Amino acid sequence: MRNFSIISLGCPKNLTDSENFFSIFKQAGYNFTDNVNIAEILLINTCGFIRDAQEESINTILEHILLKNNKLKKLIVTGCLVKRFQEELKQEIPEVDLWLDLKDFDGLQKLLNTHFKIEREILTLPHYAYLRVSDGCNNRCSYCAIPDIRGELHSISIENLLEEAKILALKGVKELIVNAQDTSNYGKDLHGKSMLVELLTKLDNLKLFKWIRLLYLHPAHLTKEMVFEFSKIKSLLPYFDIPLQHINDNILKNMNRKITKQETLSLLNFIRETIPQAAIRTTFITGFPGETKKDYIELKNFIQEFRFTRLGVFSYSQEKGTPAYNFNNQVNKQTAQNRKDRLMAIQQKISEEIMSSFIDQELEVIIDRKANEESFLYEGRSYLDAPEIDGTIFITHGNAKPGDIVTVQITDSWEYDLVGKIINNVTNT
Numbered sequence: 001m002r003n004f005s006i007i008s009l010g011c012p013k014n015l016t017d018s019e020n021f022f023s024i025f026k027q028a029g030y031n032f033t034d035n036v037n038i039a040e041i042l043l044i045n046t047c048g049f050i051r052d053a054q055e056e057s058i059n060t061i062l063e064h065i066l067l068k069n070n071k072l073k074k075l076i077v078t079g080c081l082v083k084r085f086q087e088e089l090k091q092e093i094p095e096v097d098l099w100l101d102l103k104d105f106d107g108l109q110k111l112l113n114t115h116f117k118i119e120r121e122i123l124t125l126p127h128y129a130y131l132r133v134s135d136g137c138n139n140r141c142s143y144c145a146i147p148d149i150r151g152e153l154h155s156i157s158i159e160n161l162l163e164e165a166k167i168l169a170l171k172g173v174k175e176l177i178v179n180a181q182d183t184s185n186y187g188k189d190l191h192g193k194s195m196l197v198e199l200l201t202k203l204d205n206l207k208l209f210k211w212i213r214l215l216y217l218h219p220a221h222l223t224k225e226m227v228f229e230f231s232k233i234k235s236l237l238p239y240f241d242i243p244l245q246h247i248n249d250n251i252l253k254n255m256n257r258k259i260t261k262q263e264t265l266s267l268l269n270f271i272r273e274t275i276p277q278a279a280i281r282t283t284f285i286t287g288f289p290g291e292t293k294k295d296y297i298e299l300k301n302f303i304q305e306f307r308f309t310r311l312g313v314f315s316y317s318q319e320k321g322t323p324a325y326n327f328n329n330q331v332n333k334q335t336a337q338n339r340k341d342r343l344m345a346i347q348q349k350i351s352e353e354i355m356s357s358f359i360d361q362e363l364e365v366i367i368d369r370k371a372n373e374e375s376f377l378y379e380g381r382s383y384l385d386a387p388e389i390d391g392t393i394f395i396t397h398g399n400a401k402p403g404d405i406v407t408v409q410i411t412d413s414w415e416y417d418l419v420g421k422i423i424n425n426v427t428n429t
């Protein structure tokens with residue numbers, strides 16, 4: 001979380017404006033500090049009423065410019081002085097990063113949600129980036145501390161997200177990864193219903209991204225209608241990341257997941273019928289309080305039968321402050337770990353079989369980087385692989401550069417990864 005600080009000069013009206021700016025920083029996830037020496041963003045709210053106040057404002061700006069040699073990354077100046085002398089100030093003090101109009105609260109909000117956020121978050125390779133569409137979560141899963149830490153669901157408007165997406169495209173992003181704590185619920189706080197389909201359709205209509213990938217779909221809020229609409233969105237990859245956490249009805253109920261085994265199966269089967277090539281990724285938790293051997297075997301059988309393309313298993317972690325922390329029948333940690341290890345071993349075999357079924361097939365691959373190992377030229381990913389989470393495609397032949405999207409013929413497979421050769425030129429849009 002980034003630190004911000006505010007220096008408020010002048011009258012009480014200015015102080016009220018500073019308080020509004022303060023709330024906007026907080027909503028955008030910034031942390032207030034009254035120590036300007038450790039602030040990464042400093043907003044100076046100036047006064048330009050009389051000559052003395054103007055001088056005081058200018059001196060304050062000049063004094064704080066020096067902090068840019070240290071922690072300070074962005075110096076923003078707003079207030080009456082800016083309203084009166086913006087053009088002259090821009091010429092005279094170029095070290096200021098942004099001159100914000102008097103009371104331009106929307107301007108600050110937009111900036112924090114777009115430009116600054118992007119500068120903060122493009123830590124990925126330049127050809128893919130994450131578009132965080134909301135923060136917080138209303139679900140209150142009984143094992144999870146996130147709603148207490150990050151608060152209730154707070155979605156960013158479609159308008160702001162489209163602007164952010166356009167900037168990302170200008171920076172060379174080809175794969176846009178839409179994420180949030182619960183993407184299925186995106187926009188519910190603003191519109192009373194999920195706006196995910198609308199958002200994805202508008203992102204697709206921009207025609208700026210070859211690939212759009214969706215993460216963290218809560219199954220209870222992912223409807224069949226949404227899945228059907230997804231199937232019509234051209235740039236949306238057939239990749240479904242749906243954390244299920246368990247399949248036993250009692251455990252699901254105690255986890256407060258608001259979905260049953262039957263509803264889960266119906267949804268998953270619908271995805272496979274509607275989008276046969278869909279890569280379905282999920283995560284499960286072993287050792288949740290009350291998980292009996294029978295419950296674990298039910299989960300194991302389900303994993304063996306459904307054959308997820310990608311699967312992660314975590315052993316339950318007893319988080320203080322969550323309802324499940326106080327549940328009586330906590331499972332022994334070693335048992336939870338053993339169950340996790342066994343499920344991962346089962347999945348390894350399934351994954352190996354699924355990966356080998358891709359041999360001789362052609363896949364579109366985004367090139368991430370030159371390969372680290374000598375026997376390969378490049379490393380990339382197909383629709384099956386979210387970065388840092390899933391597998392890699394190792395390329396043995398062909399010419400490409402990072403960020404290119406090429407067609408690759410698969411020649412070999414490992415447990416989670418594939419090997420292939422580039423068989424045509426770049427297919428970038």
Ligand code: SF4
Pocket residue numbers: 137138139140141144145146147181182218
């Ligand atoms: S597990 Fe996910 S959906 Fe459940 S409360 Fe935590 S963040 Fe929300």
